[in-house]
Structures are given as C-alpha cells and as structure tokens.
Amino acid sequence: MSRAAAHAAATRRDDVIRSTGISTGRLAIWWFLGSEIVIFGGLIVCYVLFRLRHPEWGALARHTVTPAGAFNTLVLLTSSLFMVLAHAAVEHGDLKRASRHMLGTIALGGVFLGVKAFEYGHEMSMGFTPVSGLFWSFYYALTGLHALHVTGGLFAILAVRQMVARRSDTHRVELVGIYWHFVDVVWIFLFPLLYLSN
Amino acid sequence: MTHTIPAPERRHPNYVAIWGVLMGALILSLLLAYLRHAQLAALLIWLVAIVKASLVISFYMHLKFEPAHVVAIVIAGVLALAILFLGLFPDIVRVYGG
Numbered sequence: 001m002s003r004a005a006a007h008a009a010a011t012r013r014d015d016v017i018r019s020t021g022i023s024t025g026r027l028a029i030w031w032f033l034g035s036e037i038v039i040f041g042g043l044i045v046c047y048v049l050f051r052l053r054h055p056e057w058g059a060l061a062r063h064t065v066t067p068a069g070a071f072n073t074l075v076l077l078t079s080s081l082f083m084v085l086a087h088a089a090v091e092h093g094d095l096k097r098a099s100r101h102m103l104g105t106i107a108l109g110g111v112f113l114g115v116k117a118f119e120y121g122h123e124m125s126m127g128f129t130p131v132s133g134l135f136w137s138f139y140y141a142l143t144g145l146h147a148l149h150v151t152g153g154l155f156a157i158l159a160v161r162q163m164v165a166r167r168s169d170t171h172r173v174e175l176v177g178i179y180w181h182f183v184d185v186v187w188i189f190l191f192p193l194l195y196l197s198n
Numbered sequence: 199m200t201h202t203i204p205a206p207e208r209r210h211p212n213y214v215a216i217w218g219v220l221m222g223a224l225i226l227s228l229l230l231a232y233l234r235h236a237q238l239a240a241l242l243i244w245l246v247a248i249v250k251a252s253l254v255i256s257f258y259m260h261l262k263f264e265p266a267h268v269v270a271i272v273i274a275g276v277l278a279l280a281i282l283f284l285g286l287f288p289d290i291v292r293v294y295g296g
Contacts, residue, residue, distance in 0.1 A: 021265040030268050037275030045283045049290040058236075066231075073224055077254075081217040084258045088210045181258045185251045192243045196231045 029175045033182050036149075040186050043145065047138045047193065060135040061198040063128055065119050069195035072115050073187060079108035080184045083157075083177040090173045095164050098173060102161045105180065109154045116147050139194055146190060149183050211257050223250045 016023055051057055086101035123136075130140040153176070160176045163169045227246045233239035256262040261269060 020267070022268060026264075027268065030264070030271050034271040034275045037272065038278055041275065041279040042282060045279050046286070046290075049283065049286055052291050070224065070228055074221070077217065077220045077224070080254060080258050081213055084213050088213070091210070178259050181254050184258075185254050188247050188251045188254065192227060192240075192247050196227065196243055197240065198231075 023171070025171060025175050026178070029178050033179070036182060040145070043138075043142055044189060044193065047142065050134060050138070051193075051197065054135070057135045058198045060128075060133070061194065061196075063123065063126065064139070064195050065122055066195045068115050068119050069191050072112050073191050075108050075112045075115070076184045076187050079105045079112070080181050082108065083180045087174045087177045090164070090170050095167060095170065098170075099161055099164050102157055102164070102173070106154055106157055106161070109150055109157070112150060113147060113154075116143065142190055142194065146183070146186055149186070153180050153183050209263075213258070216253055216257050220250055220253060223253075 017027075020027055082101045082104035086098040086105065089095070089098035089101060120140075128136050130137055156176045157180065160169075160172045163172060223246050227243050227250075230239050230242045230246065233242070255272070261272065
C-alpha cells in the first residue's frame with residue numbers, strides 16, 4: 001500500500017455524516033466540551049460573584065506569582081500553536097512533522113505543570129494553602145482542576161501520537177487538539193481572574 | 199444506513215500570525231494591569247481575554263468553519279452560565295455576608 005493510500009485509509013473515519021455535516025468524532029468532542037464549559041464556567045461564575053462581594057481579595061491576589069502565570073500563558077498559547085500545526089501537518093499527509101509538533105505540545109504541557117508545581121510550592125511555603133480562606137480555596141480548586149485537565153490532555157496527546165506513529169486513526173490529532181485548545185481557553189480566563197485582579 | 203461524504207479539504211489560516219496576535223494581546227493585558235483606574239483596567243483586561251479566547255476558538259478550534267448546530271452547543275453552554283450568574287447574583291453579591 002502506498003504512503004498516500006495508507007494515509008487515506010487512516011483518515012477515512014473523518015468522513016462527514018451527511019445529516020449532521022460533521023464527522024462523528026468532531027461532533028462528540030464538541031458535545032463533551034459543551035459539558036466542560038458548564039463545569040469550568042460554573043466554578044468561574046461563582047468565583048467572579050464572590051470576588052465582586054469581596055473587593056479585599058485583590059490584596060490576596062497580590063500573593064500569586066504573576067510572572068509565572070504570564071509565562072504559563074505564553075507556554076500554553078505556544079503549545080496550542082504546535083497542536084494546530086500538527087493537525088495541519090496531518091491534513092497535508094506529513095505525519096513525521098505532525099509527530100514532532102505533538103512532541104512540542106507535550107513538552108510545553110510538561111513545562112506548564114512544572115511551573116504550576118513551583119507556584120504551589122511557593123504559595124504554600126508562604127502559608128497560603130487550600131484552607132487559608134475562600135480566595136485560596138477558589139484558587140487551588142480552579143487551577144487544580146485545570147492542571148488535572150492539562151495532565152489528562154497530555155496523556156491523550158501521547159496516546160494519539162502513538163497512533164500517528166502507527167499511521168492509524170490520524171484524524172484523532174484534530175480531536176485531541178480541539179480538547180487541548182479548550183484547556184488553553186480556560187487558562188486565558190483564569191490568568192486575569194487570579195493573577196491580574198489585584 | 200449512515201450516509202457519509204469525504205471530509206472537505208479545509209483552508210488553514212496563518213496559525214503563526216494568529217499566535218503573534220495572541221502574544222501581543224498577552225503583553226497588552228499585562229500592561230493594562232498597571233492602569234491607575236482599577237475598574238477600567240479590569241474591564242479592558244477582560245475584553246482582551248475575550249478577544250484572545252475568540253481567536254483560539256475560531257481559528258485553532260476551527261469553530262468558525264463548523265456547522266451552525268455545533269456553534270449552538272457552545273452558545274448553549276455560555277447561556278447556561280449567564281443564567282447561573284444572574285440567578286446567583288442577588289444571593290451572593292447582595293445578600294451573602296451583607
């Protein structure tokens with residue numbers, strides 16, 4: 001089987017269902033993200049409401065490490081770039097390049113978690129733990145849930161990268177990419193809420 | 199029987215240029231944090247965050263190129279959050295601890 005034929009066979013499952021105008025995988029991931037919007041959004045809405053009630057939380061937000069948060073924003077946005085470039089490479093049939101880009105995303109996701117661990121260590125050493133007050137409970141709940149999603153995303157990308165190496169189910173690069181970008185979008189809102197709201 | 203058609207070839211926008219705009223927006227939001235007027239700063243930082251999120255959702259997640267019923271899934275989620283916000287606002291902001 002030629003390389004082009006093998007790639008065509010591998011991406012066949014990306015066929016669009018005529019009645020929905022979208023492949024089943026993409027529709028499923030968007031439904032999944034619909035539920036994720038409510039999970040993260042519910043927590044964020046509650047935080048915003050309590051933040052409006054407690055202007056003094058601005059002083060507490062000064063204790064978060066803004067440069068680390070800003071650096072992590074840069075890291076996640078760049079990881080998203082690598083992920084979308086991996087998707088484009090798959091569509092162009094260049095699976096080696098896609099694999100390299102996915103490795104970049106995995107590395108940057110690891111950097112993100114490392115910086116987050118450093119932040120947690122710094123904040124806890126200053127006595128700010130999840131039970132130090134409502135602000136810190138929200139801080140650890142929001143960033144912890146997000147870090148959990150980043151970790152899950154990294155394992156998913158790792159698994160899909162193995163599929164790409166085997167030249168099977170390469171359409172899943174796009175699906176895991178959509179999930180990864182969503183995790184990025186959540187952080188885009190968490191950063192100003194928790195780091196710049198002082 | 200499910201009727202399928204091959205996935206149409208998708209146009210890929212200039213992802214690196216979009217990343218450049220996102221980086222610019224990140225720097226802008228950091229600079230806005232130094233504004234003396236705190237409420238104006240918060241409003242502008244939120245607007246920048248919404249622009250950044252819209253760029254990622256539209257072009258990296260390709261929502262801009264998806265059918266309307268997929269966009270509706272996202273809008274339904276956001277609407278649910280708006281209802282939650284309006285429903286809880288009187289209890290938390292006006293009553294809680296007051």
